[in-house]
Amino acid sequence: MDASNGSQSFGETGNADIKCFFDSAPPLKDASQIKMKLEQFIENNRAKSENGKGSRVVCVTSGGTTVPLEQRCVRYIDNFSSGHRGSASTEYFLKSGYAVVFLHRRGTCQPYCRSLPDDPLLECFEVANESNITVQPIHEKTVKRAIGENRRAVMRGALLKLPFTTIFEYLQILQLIALSTRSLGSSALFYLAAAVSDFYVPWESMAVHKIQSSSGPLDMRLAQVPKMLSVLRKDWAPTAFCISFKLETDTKILLEKAGKALEKYDMHMVVANELLTRKEEVIVVTQNGNITVQRDKTRTDADVEEPLIKLVVDRHSAYLSSKS
Numbered sequence: 001m002d003a004s005n006g007s008q009s010f011g012e013t014g015n016a017d018i019k020c021f022f023d024s025a026p027p028l029k030d031a032s033q034i035k036m037k038l039e040q041f042i043e044n045n046r047a048k049s050e051n052g053k054g055s056r057v058v059c060v061t062s063g064g065t066t067v068p069l070e071q072r073c074v075r076y077i078d079n080f081s082s083g084h085r086g087s088a089s090t091e092y093f094l095k096s097g098y099a100v101v102f103l104h105r106r107g108t109c110q111p112y113c114r115s116l117p118d119d120p121l122l123e124c125f126e127v128a129n130e131s132n133i134t135v136q137p138i139h140e141k142t143v144k145r146a147i148g149e150n151r152r153a154v155m156r157g158a159l160l161k162l163p164f165t166t167i168f169e170y171l172q173i174l175q176l177i178a179l180s181t182r183s184l185g186s187s188a189l190f191y192l193a194a195a196v197s198d199f200y201v202p203w204e205s206m207a208v209h210k211i212q213s214s215s216g217p218l219d220m221r222l223a224q225v226p227k228m229l230s231v232l233r234k235d236w237a238p239t240a241f242c243i244s245f246k247l248e249t250d251t252k253i254l255l256e257k258a259g260k261a262l263e264k265y266d267m268h269m270v271v272a273n274e275l276l277t278r279k280e281e282v283i284v285v286t287q288n289g290n291i292t293v294q295r296d297k298t299r300t301d302a303d304v305e306e307p308l309i310k311l312v313v314d315r316h317s318a319y320l321s322s323k324s
């Protein structure tokens with residue numbers, strides 16, 4: 001199947017909106033390089049087996065997509081997400097023996113960097129002279145641990161980082177990843193934590209140059225970004241284990257909306273989170289009921305992602321057993 005053109009991959013869903021979105025999107029730069037990297041990554045990890053986890057590969061999406069308002073973009077609409085959820089989850093997936101394709105927004109939080117000091121990196125070092133630079137003792141432990149863990153993941157070829165900025169890039173790369181993981185069948189997992197734009201300006205109706213403020217108030221019509229969850233599930237990666245996220249600021253509607261997403265998009269799990277408490281607690285919605293997952297409050301450095309990824313890995317294992 002040709003993954004370079006989205007229009008060829010909607011067989012069963014046949015969704016005209018999705019076809020239209022891909023047909024009119026600006027072509028993805030470096031598409032052939034990304035495809036090559038993905039093929040190599042999947043191939044290298046296919047034969048490996050760690051912790052009895054075989055060749056499990058997870059695509060973790062992280063950070064928010066932007067919607068450009070001009071083709072030569074000066075202004076854009078952004079979606080909130082620091083990338084903390086995606087990067088922390090990536091670390092726990094790697095620890096569990098998974099290979100991770102980390103599809104992330106450029107400039108957002110990266111795996112193993114969460115623990116680094118808030119001070120700008122350049123201020124973490126002591127400089128005797130230019131050939132004698134050391135990490136300040138106060139930061140030494142965290143900096144060395146972050147560098148070491150990242151290096152180990154990269155050395156064993158288990159982490160592939162692919163950056164995006166716009167909604168166009170995100171969805172085109174997601175499609176490439178999904179199509180290239182098809183050969184892994186049920187060993188592939190999608191963990192869709194990115195905050196994806198719901199509205200966008202179609203490329204052909206977008207101003208080419210910077211919109212002039214001298215023209216007065218801006219009146220702009222945004223089209224709806226088609227939900228890609230159905231096409232991912234049905235056409236792109238029909239045997240993969242799929243987890244989507246639901247973010248709301250109003251707890252009253254959160255679980256109802258997560259439940260609807262589970263049914264409508266035939267997800268295996270939906271992780272429901274509320275904006276203010278998202279680092280403390282999430283509720284995992286499944287066909288067999290809801291599971292509340294909380295971080296260990298007795299430890300100051302504990303992440304909610306630690307028990308969350310343990311649950312995801314257990315459920316993925318059960319899914320694989322049911323398939324074999």
Ligand code: PMT
Pocket residue numbers: 063080081082083084085086192193194195196197198225226227228229243244245246247273278
């Ligand atoms: O990065 P942090 O600061 O740590 O924050 C993490 C988070 C709160 C962003 C994360 O935990 C989260 O909830 N991510 C999903 C937020 C979101 O966009 O929810 P939504 O209701 O808009 O979308 C629900 C699902 O539909 C998502 O899995 C998304 O991938 C998918 N979607 C959304 C829009 C679209 N056009 N197509 C999609 O497939």
